[in-house]
Amino acid sequence: MSVNYIPRRFTVIRDRELCINCGCCVRQCSNECHYFSDDGKTVLSQSDACVACHRCVDLCPTRALRIEKYVCDYRENANWTPQYQQEICRQAETGGVLLSGMGTPKPYPVYWDKILLNASQVTNPSIDPLREPMEIRTILGRKPEKLTVEKKGKSTVEMPPQVILETPIMFSAMSFGSISLNAQKSLAMAAKELGTLFNVGEGGLHPDLKPFTDRAVVQVASGRFGVHSDYLNNSKYVEIKIGQGAKPGIGGHLPGEKVSVEVSNARMIPEGSDAISPAPHHDIYSIEDLRQLIWAIKQATGNKKPVSVKIAAVHNIAAIVSGCARAGADIVAIDGFRGGTGAAPVRIRDNVGIPIELALASSDQRLRDEGIRSQISLVAAGSFRCSADIVKAIALGADACYCASAPLIAMGCHMCQTCNTGKCNWGIATQRPELTKRLNPEIMYKRVVNLITAWNHEIKEIMGGMGINSIDSLRGNRLMLRGIGLSEKELEILGIRHAGE
Amino acid sequence: MSITAGIRGYTEVNNEINTEFLSKDKVTVAEVNGQRYLGCALSEGKALEIRGTAGNDLAFCLNGGRIILHGHGQDAVGNTMGGGEIIIHGHAGDALGYGMRDGQIYVRDNVCCRGGIHMKEFRSMKPVLVIGSNAGSFLGEYMAGGTIVLLGLNLKRGEKLFGTHCSSGMHGGKIFVRGAFPKENLSPNIKAVSLSDEDNKELDEYVKKYCRYFDADYDEIMKKPFMKLIPETSRPYANLYTAN
Numbered sequence: 135m136s137v138n139y140i141p142r143r144f145t146v147i148r149d150r151e152l153c154i155n156c157g158c159c160v161r162q163c164s165n166e167c168h169y170f171s172d173d174g175k176t177v178l179s180q181s182d183a184c185v186a187c188h189r190c191v192d193l194c195p196t197r198a199l200r201i202e203k204y205v206c207d208y209r210e211n212a213n214w215t216p217q218y219q220q221e222i223c224r225q226a227e228t229g230g231v232l233l234s235g236m237g238t239p240k241p242y243p244v245y246w247d248k249i250l251l252n253a254s255q256v257t258n259p260s261i262d263p264l265r266e267p268m269e270i271r272t273i274l275g276r277k278p279e280k281l282t283v284e285k286k287g288k289s290t291v292e293m294p295p296q297v298i299l300e301t302p303i304m305f306s307a308m309s310f311g312s313i314s315l316n317a318q319k320s321l322a323m324a325a326k327e328l329g330t331l332f333n334v335g336e337g338g339l340h341p342d343l344k345p346f347t348d349r350a351v352v353q354v355a356s357g358r359f360g361v362h363s364d365y366l367n368n369s370k371y372v373e374i375k376i377g378q379g380a381k382p383g384i385g386g387h388l389p390g391e392k393v394s395v396e397v398s399n400a401r402m403i404p405e406g407s408d409a410i411s412p413a414p415h416h417d418i419y420s421i422e423d424l425r426q427l428i429w430a431i432k433q434a435t436g437n438k439k440p441v442s443v444k445i446a447a448v449h450n451i452a453a454i455v456s457g458c459a460r461a462g463a464d465i466v467a468i469d470g471f472r473g474g475t476g477a478a479p480v481r482i483r484d485n486v487g488i489p490i491e492l493a494l495a496s497s498d499q500r501l502r503d504e505g506i507r508s509q510i511s512l513v514a515a516g517s518f519r520c521s522a523d524i525v526k527a528i529a530l531g532a533d534a535c536y537c538a539s540a541p542l543i544a545m546g547c548h549m550c551q552t553c554n555t556g557k558c559n560w561g562i563a564t565q566r567p568e569l570t571k572r573l574n575p576e577i578m579y580k581r582v583v584n585l586i587t588a589w590n591h592e593i594k595e596i597m598g599g600m601g602i603n604s605i606d607s608l609r610g611n612r613l614m615l616r617g618i619g620l621s622e623k624e625l626e627i628l629g630i631r632h633a634g635e
Numbered sequence: 636m637s638i639t640a641g642i643r644g645y646t647e648v649n650n651e652i653n654t655e656f657l658s659k660d661k662v663t664v665a666e667v668n669g670q671r672y673l674g675c676a677l678s679e680g681k682a683l684e685i686r687g688t689a690g691n692d693l694a695f696c697l698n699g700g701r702i703i704l705h706g707h708g709q710d711a712v713g714n715t716m717g718g719g720e721i722i723i724h725g726h727a728g729d730a731l732g733y734g735m736r737d738g739q740i741y742v743r744d745n746v747c748c749r750g751g752i753h754m755k756e757f758r759s760m761k762p763v764l765v766i767g768s769n770a771g772s773f774l775g776e777y778m779a780g781g782t783i784v785l786l787g788l789n790l791k792r793g794e795k796l797f798g799t800h801c802s803s804g805m806h807g808g809k810i811f812v813r814g815a816f817p818k819e820n821l822s823p824n825i826k827a828v829s830l831s832d833e834d835n836k837e838l839d840e841y842v843k844k845y846c847r848y849f850d851a852d853y854d855e856i857m858k859k860p861f862m863k864l865i866p867e868t869s870r871p872y873a874n875l876y877t878a879n
Contacts, residue, residue: 231876362696366676366696402757403779410779412804416776417711426671434675555878
């Protein structure tokens with residue numbers, strides 16, 4: 135008899151008085167937690183494979199189901215926590231690298247929660263955004279060093295390509311492969327309606343998304359999946375993916391099982407083959423080499439597309455961002471270590487990188503000190519949970535923010551952190567047709583639009599309270615921020631004062 | 636009339652070339668001294684003839700066009716090439732044909748490190764890279780599809796057909812090697828097998844083309860036997876992970 139060294143995580147509780155044995159949960163659970171008993175009439179559950187995705191709970195017509203954390207105490211030990219013991223057992227069983235989905239669940243400091251925003255009182259008036267104009271339009275791209283005008287007042291400066299967004303919120307890179315085509319479509323449709331951009335990630339562009347290319351950011355990663363001249367030219371801007379916050383220094387690896395016919399079409403690789411995109415681009419070993427790829431893309435697109443470089447927030451990030459700016463990037467996206475992912479080695483996700491708040495503040499300051507801040511737009515990424523996080527990021531120096539987890543939650547994600555298994559019951563992080571069809575883009579895109587519209591309103595409210603009517607006046611305006619419970623060093627890096635000062 | 640590159644910057648030269656291509660299908664640029672990004676994304680039906688030493692990223696994202704280089708190529712020739720043909724009458728630098736998905740590259744002499752890495756095929760798209768002499772380290776790293784031919788012509792005493800870590804992480808495609816090759820430089824996942832009839836037919840086509848482009852002796856080349864290098868498994872990293 136085999137020994138199961140790891141207790142289950144959750145228990146499905148079925149209220150027998152409410153359950154009508156309709157079998158809805160049986161049909162919904164891809165982890166096969168629910169089943170009909172031998173009589174074929176009574177629905178039963180076994181909880182071993184439950185991941186707490188709540189699909190059965192949310193769809194149960196009589197609300198008969200509830201998920202509970204399974205409590206099985208170990209002898210108390212602050213060092214050898216149950217988690218470490220279980221992970222060791224898992225590796226002893228398989229010899230494999232631990233893999234998980236979404237951002238780190240570890241309780242690292244979230245600086246957004248230690249920063250407070252300002253509001254106007256008496257000395258300068260706050261603004262009522264419902265009745266007064268409030269500008270959150272955001273323009274990304276390299277800005278000319280100075281303006282020269284001819285006699286009639288017309289600018290004689292050749293403007294580098296600019297990208298106009300109606301909100302500072304964009305959707306971060308999620309490839310078709312890591313998420314379903316329906317999930318990508320929902321984001322594309324939402325981006326179009328909101329006047330913002332979605333990012334196709336490094337998995338190429340599926341033909342179904344062609345109508346949305348004027349709202350698309352396309353990525354070039356080391357594996358070059360689906361990259362060709364039309365792909366680059368049919369986009370709003372091109373992003374060179376160097377790193378990802380959830381797994382700095384680690385590349386992408388889409389296992390062959392997830393490379394379906396459709397995924398293979400977008401990535402332009404044979405069906406069922408592994409899609410390996412290692413961390414190093416073997417043509418980039420230096421800032422000079424990065425410059426070479428940036429300009430190659432600019433040459434291939436007739437200098438019409440801004441080129442972004444996406445890097446993970448790591449130590450010395452400010453110097454790296456400065457290097458990217460000097461290499462000719464028009465946009466630099468910094469992804470903090472709490473950022474999400476479809477799959478990442480757990481040890482990397484939970485131990486490598488730094489928070490976006492610190493990375494953003496130090497990079498913005500460095501660029502200002504060097505007098506090159508206007509050469510690039512800074513995009514912050516790595517877990518924005520609400521509009522206040524976005525406002526704080528902009529005040530720390532971000533031009534715009536990439537959000538992914540929040541719109542996924544709007545589409546049904548419950549942060550069960552098992553994207554890597556490809557069994558997402560919400561039809562998001564899966565390629566199984568019976569699961570992906572559960573996600574209807576026509577319905578889901580509206581939920582995403584609602585979410586961002588609500589956030590836009592909230593951003594305007596917060597700005598109005600500060601007496602600011604344009605997001606440009608909020609950008610890098612750290613006087614609007616105060617730290618709470620932060621050390622001198624943390625305040626110094628964030629470039630903000632303590633509450634009460 | 637041909638364009639003279641001289642010591643002008645690449646932006647100026649490339650702009651001039653692109654303007655010429657608006658009205659012509661064939662453009663010649665002479666006295667090239669390392670100007671970068673020549674022939675970027677050149678589309679089908681267009682041909683660019685280059686005299687001199689072409690700079691880095693020659694024919695990046697080549698889109699079906701034809702590049703004839705009378706001279707040497709530097710790094711990243713045919714980077715992310717999507718189709719067309721590049722003929723190099725000389726040698727080429729590092730990362731030749733990085734991520735190329737279709738089209739053919741013929742190099743008369745040798746290539747440096749990381750030639751043909753990330754090459755991949757898709758349906759009717761099958762990239763081909765033919766190298767006259769030998770290749771540096773990491774040839775065909777992460778190779779996922781397509782064909783590399785290594786002829787080993789004019790090797791000097793002690794020179795090996797390819798450098799270390801050949802085909803590291805290769806999980807698709809094939810490499811045809813002519814004559815003796817350094818087995819110790821092959822990565823663990825790679826095996827050498829004999830050519831099938833179909834392989835021979837395919838190889839024949841590439842060798843004939845090579846001979847035609849560079850005036851080489853076909854019979855002389857075919858005197859030595861060829862072997863085929865392929866990955867033992869198309870999923871070298873299938874059991875690397877465990878879900879947590």
